[in-house]
Amino acid sequence: MALKRQLLPVLLFPLICTTALAAVNGPVKSVTLSSGGLSEIVRSANVGDNSEITINVPLDQVDDILKSLIIRDANGKVKNLSLAGPNPLEETFRTLPFSVDDLNSLPRLLNAVKGTGIRISGARELEGSILGVEYQTGANGAQNAVLSILTVKGDITTVPLDSSVSVEILDKTLNAKIADATLVAGKGAVDGSRTIKIELDGQGTRTVDISYVVSAPIWKTSYRMVTGENGTARLQAWAIFENASGEDWNDVSIVLSSGKPVTLKQALHRRYWKDRAELVVDTSAQNPAIASLGTSRRQKLAQEQDAAAGYAAPAPEMQMPQRPIEMAPAAQQTAIEEQEVTSNFSLPGQFDLKNGETISVPLLDKDVKVEMVSVYQVGRSGEHPTASVMLENDSGSSFPQGILTVYNGKSGYVGDAQIAGMPSGEKRAASFALDQKVSVGADTKPQRMITSIKVVDGIIHAKTLLREVTIFTVNGAADGDRTVLIEQEKRPGWTFRAENTADSTLTHDRVRIALKAGETRNVETVSEQTQAEEFALSDAAPQMITSWADAAEDPEVKTKLKELAEARMKQVDAQEALDRVQREYDQVAESQDRTRENLRAVPNGDLQSRYLAQMGEEEDRLGELRKERDAAQEIIGKFNEDVTRIIRTF
Template sequence: MLKQVTAILLLGASCPAISLAADNGAIRSITLSSGGLAQVSRSADVNSDGVIRIEVPLDQVDDILKSLVVNGFAGSVAGISLAGPQPLQETFKGLPFSLEALSSVPSLLTSLQGAKVSVTSGGKTVEGNILGIETRKADEKAPTYLLTVIDQDGAVETLTLGEDASVRFEDPDLRAKIAKAATTIARGKNDRTRAVDIKVNGVKDSGAVGLTYVVPSPIWKTAYKVVIDGNNKAHLQAWTVLENASGEDWKGIKLTLTSAEPVTLKQGLHQLYWRERQEVPVHTASNNVPDADSGDLSNRQRLSANVEERAVPAPAKAMMGGVSRKAYAADELESPAAPMQIAATNPTAATESDISATFELPGIYDLANGDTLSVPIMDADVEADMVDMYRAGSVLRNPIAAVMLKNTTGVSMPSGILTLYDSKTGYIGDSQLSALPKDDTRLASFATDRKVSISEQQTPTEEIASLKVSDGVMNATVKYRQTTTYTVSGALDGERTVIIEHPIRDGWSFSSAEGFGKTATHQRLKAIVPAGAEKVLTAVDEQLQSNSYALVDTDPDMLLGWSASTHDKELTDKLTNLADARKRQVAIQNELASLDSEIEKTVNEQERIRRNLGAVPDNSDLKKRYLKALADSEDQIASMNERRDAVQQESDRRGDHVSHIIRTF
């Protein structure tokens, strides 16, 4: 096998070492948002050429190009430059050989046909311009390569290339190109970073320059610890859990957390995009002279109204807990059990803005790349009420024990997991806390209260709210009501505050004597249930529906129902009269339908007899019998038709009577 070409080329050209940015400048601060981004602020060193260089991971380049700003100096930014997204491919576009040609000496010599070289192999050296490479293969042996050159005197020489072959290109420009290719290959093998050069003008003091940019970061989490003391108070601590996944160590940085959830976008700015273009033919006809430009209307001056800037209130500082806590007795066996408490922490500067809360962690932090940090961000006493919560439709009859927390910290708290302790008994359960704006409340459910049971019963009813007749049409407004009764059987050993969540029904009104606010999906009912007592809570949902009915076709029972529901005596009498007339009309219509059925049945029987007559011998007793049955059926049909005519007349008369009554409404 021939030697790798990169090893050979080093004999003829020097390869400069790969240099990366040695110092990105110290990180001053990092702000982590709930949107999964980190705002990085760092100092910047400006070299003698007025360039700030930082080296960043390749997967952060798009975000840095999108968000990088230079601040803190009286100058200007001339531009940002860095290696392209495909340095290897782009480098070889401008070279006289391909990447594959560097895989072996024969390939490189073939691609550089005509170049002047000095080649040594097997103790023989040839010099001249490359004419070509011939591949020879004998039997199953490895192929051999025969180089042919022409020297300066015009003599043609050949040389078999062995494993000891060495090549020197005489053209210094060609040697430089090969060296550049080798350097690019070496760098491309570990293409994971980019050196970003920021050209600045007018900078006198390098220390006054800072860089700020935004890059992806793991979302920071919140874990709450709450100790309930039983006096409608609880001590709350919020701890953040965050990771350093920036690609570099954090040393002595200032950390800030924000609960903002901004719109976060990304775009492949460090990628190559080519627009497809339509190829058009070359026209050789005479020029088409365009009309003179009439001007750009968008350049005209527009009038705009003055917009008053809305004043943004100054953020309120959160009330931080800083009260010292009593230590446990040295000998717990000789002293009474002390209530569980949470040790106080160094205060975090928390501020409230229009859409988020910001937590500036005290002090500075060191965190190696890939490590995790957990520190407290809130320590305060808050209002807390112990309640039982029951949601309608639950498969369990027992409510869930919960604590109603009111955020009196002065700053909105992010969502997170919550661990609850009783100051006397210790751990009582976990809960999930959604984002809690300041002064708002949240129910944190943590356990099932088996000592309390709740049953529910639904009773639907409907009543006529209003009736109006117009042009023979009854417009009825019906009030549908569903009454839900919740029966709470209290605990035997103590009083309970019970909150029931009743579902909100779209289009229905809600009322309850025990109403206690609502959520986005449920109305809330609240009651205090003494020990061993039973409490009934009632929720009423109502809806009005309007329907129209043609009186001429209305069921008599519905008419009677309407007559009993209206408070208009005249309308009641008319509806009662109409109900009686409709009842008689329906009865005669049913009789008419019965006669039609009988006639149809007799006619079908006649058809059967006629078919049988055609199948029996003439003058037989069976034929005489069929003839007599046929004559009898004709008499029956004639009689029923006479009866039907009379009934039809009576039906018409009763229909006219109904129509007459309807016209009186």
């Protein structure tokens, strides 16, 4: 192989790679796009006896193919599946004396294969072995590569590596390795796909299907609705999807699947190495003559022998840390099939779609039942409700979620709305505009009532009814009739009551109000919840005990609760009196401490006398407060006994 310095980089020629990675003998037959962001690709291939199928796929799809590929072959079985490893470039150069970067430079390549026989052609004709390449500074300051050669005559000479020099490597085996490595390096620069080979064991000519699931863009749905007369509207649904498979689709059947599947991925096209504990090689010598010596004596003798031989004591062996595993990172009607958890839309005909293109296809086109209403959402709406279309799905199949553009049959576009996924048989409102001609006001009054009282072992068990009564004042439009829906989310544990709640759903309570032009109506709704509460009577506030007494139905319990409320009130008042005395006592004691510190700091004189007098007054006051505190504690003790006695009588 003859190499010139200026021509060597051309060996790494750029490979032209298109995004269309067509199958060699397994063209795409059908595609099922999932709303979960995956696509099931089905390829079809005609095979014979013990055939091999090859398909080209983008590199980022290999993990998914290794995870999900299945073969449909009625008269054969799968022998194996094979493809290039995750990094062919690394595997190729791992056993070569030169690196991929060495191929970019003739001096570096020659330096990497020292000792190889070469022939120099050009201004000088030489043959010999490579000793190495060094750089010398020229007259103009440039760095010039100079090759050192051991000639066949045994002389050592140098040759400047310039454009006039041609180098031929005489080792044919090394020449072949350089050629192969150059090809691999060129492909590695545009390494974006893998060829998968599938070997089959089987007899006879037959058609085989290959299926696998790979990542794909989520397909979308857009709706158009044109409202008409007599409570009907024309609803049209369109699907928008892309071909991002890495190859063109020609005469491909398309199925769109809606649902929320669990989707997982794993880096299967990656090598993982198990960490292993290293076993240290035993290099110690066994001397039978000293085997019977004690441990300390053997160690001392071994050190003396090492010192005599000129050896230093070995340093303790360091255990290398484990390396972490690096993880990578409206034509024909669409056939709709309701599955257990999904809906499949089989688009009519076949499609031609180039890689990267987007297409929009009609899914359904039919008349549906609708009603124009104004929806007021409690807690979300302001003064005005939203104009909405109440859509009833009586199509027999689920509607995928998507955006809805609403047109009035007479005036044209009126707004956009959102359709959540609608199973067949459901009825939902899609809001598309603010109805400024209707206003709604709300006045909510919360109530709390104790419905039952029971005392057991000093614990009072009370049931409390929480009630929210809301009065809605609804002002209709001046120029036409309106149907207003008042809507609020259901709350767990609460019951809802109102007139005409027929439109309520599993998640929302609704009240329907029919208004004539200019009419104003008041509507009452009631929400209730019963709560069970438990309190220790000894800790209950007197006011709470009084409220329980008022709610109690048993006369005896009512009387005892009132007696307990009075005793607890005295107990609380006495505790407050004791707390006041204690607070004053703490303040006087703190003031006395400051006076004592000041007294220590001043000399004899009038100021010292004043501090002594002040300390006497503070000591007198502390004595009075001690008596008051003792008396208050006696009173509290008596009231505590009264409260305990009354509680025991329940």
